[in-house]
Amino acid sequence: MTRPSDIKPREGEVRGTKFEEYVIHDALPELRFTITPDVVREYAEAVEADPAGYEHEGSKVALPSVLAPYLMAVLYRKYPPAQGGIMASNVFRFHGPISAETDTEIVADGRIEETYEKRGRRYVSYSARFRTTDGDLIAEAVNTSTFPS
Amino acid sequence: MQRQFTVTQETIDRYGAINGDRDIIHYDADYAKERGFRGTLAHGLMVQGYANVLAVDLYGTSWMDRGEIEVKFVRPVFPGDTVTVEIDDAGKLTASNQDGPVIVGTAKLRSA
Numbered sequence: 001m002t003r004p005s006d007i008k009p010r011e012g013e014v015r016g017t018k019f020e021e022y023v024i025h026d027a028l029p030e031l032r033f034t035i036t037p038d039v040v041r042e043y044a045e046a047v048e049a050d051p052a053g054y055e056h057e058g059s060k061v062a063l064p065s066v067l068a069p070y071l072m073a074v075l076y077r078k079y080p081p082a083q084g085g086i087m088a089s090n091v092f093r094f095h096g097p098i099s100a101e102t103d104t105e106i107v108a109d110g111r112i113e114e115t116y117e118k119r120g121r122r123y124v125s126y127s128a129r130f131r132t133t134d135g136d137l138i139a140e141a142v143n144t145s146t147f148p149s
Numbered sequence: 150m151q152r153q154f155t156v157t158q159e160t161i162d163r164y165g166a167i168n169g170d171r172d173i174i175h176y177d178a179d180y181a182k183e184r185g186f187r188g189t190l191a192h193g194l195m196v197q198g199y200a201n202v203l204a205v206d207l208y209g210t211s212w213m214d215r216g217e218i219e220v221k222f223v224r225p226v227f228p229g230d231t232v233t234v235e236i237d238d239a240g241k242l243t244a245s246n247q248d249g250p251v252i253v254g255t256a257k258l259r260s261a
Contacts, residue, residue: 005169
C-alpha cells in the first residue's frame with residue numbers, strides 16, 4: 001500500500017515553496033505509488049461512495065477520483081507546500097478503471113503550466129498524468145491553487 | 150440528479166487521513182478565522198469527490214473510462230454545512246451550501 005502521506009511532503013515539514021520559486025514549464029518528476037483495495041475502500045468511505053467499489057466488466061473497480069489524494073504529491077515532491085494553500089480549480093479526465101480488488105501500480109508525472117496573480121492572489125497551475133507501469137493512460141489532471149504570500 | 154452530503158469536522162478529518170495533508174486551514178479553526186473564514190475549510194477535492202460519486206450514479210461505470218470533470222471552487226465549505234451536489238442532463242455541475250454555489254463546472258462523458 002502507498003498511502004498519500006507516504007509520498008506527499010506535508011505542510012510544515014519543510015520550508016514551503018515561495019511563489020517566485022515556481023518555474024513555468026518545469027517538469028515534475030516521476031512518482032510511483034500503489035493503490036490497494038484498502039486505499040480504495042478508505043477513500044470511498046471519505047467521500048461517501050460504495051466502499052466495495054463498482055461492478056465493471058465482471059470485476060470491482062474504484063471510484064476513479066481515488067487518484068485525487070495523490071494529485072498534489074506530484075507537485076509537492078518538487079515544490080513543497082506552504083501552509084494555507086487553497087484550491088481554485090481542477091480538471092480530471094479519466095481514461096481507464098482502477099481495480100478495487102487488486103493492487104494497481106501507478107506512475108505519475110507532470111509539469112508546471114503557469115503562474116499568475118489576480119485580484120491580489122497568486123496562483124500556480126500544473127498538469128499531472130497517471131499511467132500504469134505499461135504506459136497506459138489512466139487519468140490526466142490540471143490543478144490550480146493559490147498559496148499565501 | 151442530485152444528492153446531499155453533510156460536512157462536519159469529522160468528515161474533514163476522515164478525508165484528511167486518506168489525503169495525507171497537514172494544511173492547518175482544514176484543522177485549525179483559529180488559523181482559518183485569522184484568514185477571514187468562519188471556520189476550517191473542507192478540502193476542495195473532498196467536495197469534488199462527492200461530485201464524482203454522483204457522476205457514477207448518473208453515468209454508470211462509463212465514468213471510469215470517459216468521465217471528465219471540470220470544477221471551479223467559488224466558495225468554501227465549512228463544518229456544519231450541507232452540500233447539495235447536482236448534475237443536470239447537459240452535464241452542468243453545481244454544488245451548493247446555504248450561502249450559494251461552492252463548486253461550479255461540468256461533469257460529462259467524452260465521446261466513445
